[in-house]
Amino acid sequence: MADLLHGSNDSDQSENQETVKRNTRYGLILFTVYLCLYGGFVFMNAFAPEKMESFSIAGVNFAIIYGFILIISAFILALIYGWLCRLDVPASKSEDSK
Amino acid sequence: MIYEPSLIAVFIFGAIVAVTLGISFWFGAKAKSSSGFFAAGGNIHWFVNGIAFAGDYLSAASFLGICGMIAFYGYDGFLYSIGYLAGWIVALFVIAEPLKRLGRFTFADALDSKFQSRSIKLAAAISTLAVSIFYLIPQMVGAGVLITPLLGFPHYVGVLMVGTVVILIVVTAGMVSTTYVQFLKGSLLVIFSTLLTFLILQRGLSTSPKNDGVESHQFQVAGPFDDNQLKEWKANLTADDKSTLTSMTEGAWENKGYQKQDIPETKTVIYWQEYQIETGEFFIAETQYKKTNADGSVFVNGKPHGLGEGEADLYSVGRISKLPNDEKETGPLGITGFFKTLQESKVNLWGSETIKDSDGSKTVIYFPKPTAGNKVLSPGNHPKFAGIRGDKFYDKLNFLSLMLALFCGTASLPHILIRYYTVKDQASARKSTIVGIGAIGYFYILTLFMGLGAMTSGAMDVTNSNMAAPLLAKSISEWLFAIISAIAFTTVLGTVSGLIIASSGAIVHDLMGSFFKINMNDYMKVRVAKIASVAVGVIAIVLGILFKDFNVNYLVGWAFSVAASANLPSLIMLLFWKKTTKYGITAAIFVGMISSLAWILLSSDTYKGVYGLNPADAIVPFSQPGIVTIPLGFITLIIVSLLTQNSLKKQVTHETA
Incomplete structure (x- = not known):
């Protein structure tokens, strides 16, 4: 799909194709992880809402805990992505971009 | 207010x-x-x-x-x-x-x-x-x-x-x-x-939250009663202040369980809502109301609407009716303590009901709904989400559709x-x-x-x-x-x-x-x-x-559905599918946009909220379009793109030339 991404006309890109491919792959993997978390949440709410209140951890019910997990994990996954993509793939000569 | x-x-x-x-x-x-x-x-x-x-x-x-x-x-x-x-x-x-x-x-x-x-x-x-x-x-x-x-x-x-x-x-x-x-x-x-x-x-x-040092109105809920206790309670209610209690059974009020209390001394009117729970016991709860007459005059709880002498405004609401261990006040709480306490408390949520009389007046009654804290902290209390606790498939699909659109x-x-x-x-x-x-x-x-x-x-x-x-x-x-x-x-x-x-x-x-x-x-x-x-x-x-009277979140839900249906299929396919053609993109945007708009305009929510028609007559089976129109956008793009592959070849040769 990298050959699809040739359309930009005058933006100041320094990325090479390897970096683009790698970032896309990481993005899709992390996206799938989150999709499973979110999907699980939505389907549980739709088909087993009573399960969401059936038990508590430290007095806080599962509905709240799962909600917080979704929000916090979104941020953590975003940080992981940022960390994985922090450097360009060394196929290009330099790693000067931050 | x-x-x-x-x-x-x-x-x-x-x-x-x-x-x-x-x-x-x-x-x-x-x-x-x-x-x-x-x-x-x-x-x-x-x-x-x-x-x-x-x-x-x-x-x-x-x-x-x-x-x-x-x-x-x-x-x-x-x-x-x-x-x-x-x-x-x-x-x-x-x-x-x-x-x-x-x-x-x-x-x-x-x-x-x-x-x-x-x-x-x-x-x-x-x-x-x-x-x-x-x-x-x-x-x-x-x-x-x-x-x-x-x-x-x-x-x-x-x-x-x-x-x-x-x-x-x-x-x-x-x-x-x-x-x-x-x-x-x-x-x-x-x-x-x-x-x-x-x-x-x-x-x-706290069970008696204060604002500016003044405690908000305490709405009474009495019960559980059996038949005789209920009668006795009603007799006591009217004995104190020489008020009268009338069962509302006429016209639009029929079978709603309201009792109208007229208190001549304070010129106040209170509607009491009587209801029976599963065990057969009765409860009776104080409500508040706002009545708009055909001539445009507005009354609240029996008095003209206003803040002056002899006038009344709706009470502010929202309180815990019962804390764990019958405490009155918890004092400062931590994060988990806050949820834990709330979960074990009982909260008064509020519902409303509009009753239109034959004389052209409209009465909106606001009534408390005592709800267990654990219920408040789990899904299914909002009318639009209540379906997930039922067993109708379309209600569940409606919920999935909204979550997909978001x-x-x-x-x-x-x-x-x-x-x-x-x-x-x-x-x-x-x-x-x-x-x-x-x-x-x-x-x-x-x-x-x-x-x-x-x-x-x-x-x-x-x-x-x-x-x-x-x-x-x-x-x-x-x-x-x-x-x-x-x-x-x-x-x-x-x-x-x-x-x-x-x-x-x-x-x-x-x-x-x-x-x-x-x-x-x-x-x-x-x-x-x-x-x-x-x-x-x-x-x-x-x-x-x-659009003054619309709920803001509700309108945003629409915008998300239209955006997702019209734009997402093209964005995703352009980025991830080589065979995407310009005709595919154009068709997907138009189909996604028009189908989601049409779905919204033909849904029961719009029938009720915009046209004032009976929501049961709505053409589409549930209100949120996303689960149908987003895939529809993708399918349109794929089909049209496959049918127009020739244009893509021309495009490529043109570009490389």
Whole structure:
């Protein structure tokens, strides 16, 4: 799909194709992880809402805990992505971009 | 409820709006080129842009609507928070970087970068306009809602004010100033929401919340009774104050279980709601009402509506009816302690019922719904979500459809997409999205505390859930109320200006520049964009006044559905499927947009809310279109693309030549 991404006309890109491919792959993997978390949440709410209140951890019910997990994990996954993509793939000569 | 404007509130409010405008003029003096107007010259620092993402995204609907929904229905409002945030994952992991590589100014530029097709420009421009205007309506309605209690003006004045200020901001400076306005507002929102949450936890929970040192009206609920006890209780009720109790059985009141108590001494009327629970026992609960007669006169609880002598206004509501171990007050609570206590308490949520009499009068009765804390903190209390606790398949599908639209909608919103063009490269786009997700996620966690704090504050306006967050602040301090209201108002300003820029960009670049091929120099482009901004602003003002009575979050749900259906299939397929053709993209945008709009217009929610028709007659089986129209967009794109593969070959040979 990298050959699809040739359309930009005058933006100041320094990325090479390897970096683009790698970032896309990481993005899709992390996206799938989150999709499973979110999907699980939505389907549980739709088909087993009573399960969401059936038990508590430290007095806080599962509905709240799962909600917080979704929000916090979104941020953590975003940080992981940022960390994985922090450097360009060394196929290009330099790693000067931050 | 009737609100009296406070001087401090007006002053602080004016100061914040003035600072916002000042910033806009300051930066406006610096930006002259069209790239400066639309994309801030690609020069915004990623951190500023990230917080500005939060500023753009945390609109009136997020701040006012979600807090209000949580305050009135508990956990269900939080479902929106979760869905709105989840959408950012799609934006960051799938859309952000490829999109940044593709285009320069608008969503249409990006879609079109491969094909240079006029039809794509046209389709993308129309969908940008449609989504922006849909998204503008709730923002404008939110503005009117805010201005009423703050300054005591009628709704339309609020809408006019926002409209005018925003047009000024946009016309003077464009994207640079809106970015800084958004940055400022995003920061303020997060900081003051944190403060508010801290104060809620410090205050703890109480069965008799006080505002300005005065405890709000304590509504009585009596029971459980058997038949005889109920009769005895009623006899006692009327014995004390020589009042009379009448069973309401005539006309529209039939079978609703209301008992009307006339108290001549205080000229008060109270409707008692009698109901039987599963065990066969009876309860009887005090309600409050607002009656509008055919001649337009309004009465509340038997007296003329007003704040003067002999007049009455609706009581503020929202309190815990029973704390664990029958405590009266908990004192300061920790984060888990707050949820734990609430979960073991009993809370009075509020419902309402409208009864139309044959004499043309309309009575709205507001009644308490004692609800177990554990229920409040789990899904299914809001009428729109109640279906998930039933066993009707369509109700569950409706819920899935909404959650899908929220998930897919974020990455398809034009005013969010253009923010990717304000930073210099993909790495900055990525970093600002991460900052944005952090700020937005953190804020959404706070919404749960603010909403639940409002629910138990005793300060809620039973007629208007959108006011929950500002009223919660008012129950803590007048200053905080003024600041929170001003932030909410700038929230509206910021979001509206972003949307207007997105719309004017679509008009100038995509419609006039690319579709009609009108040649314009840079100066002309900015000129035309400013005229377009004024036009879109005026349309937004008019719609904001017309849609006054709509729930803001509800309208935003529509905008997300339309955005996701029209834009997402094209964006995703363009990035990930080589065989996508320009015809496929054009068809998918039109089909997604038209089908989702049509679905909304034919749904039971619209039948009830807009046309005043019987919702059971609606043509489509459930209200949220996403689960049908998003796949429909993908299917259309795939089929049309496969049918038009020839055009793609030509395109490729042309490009390589």
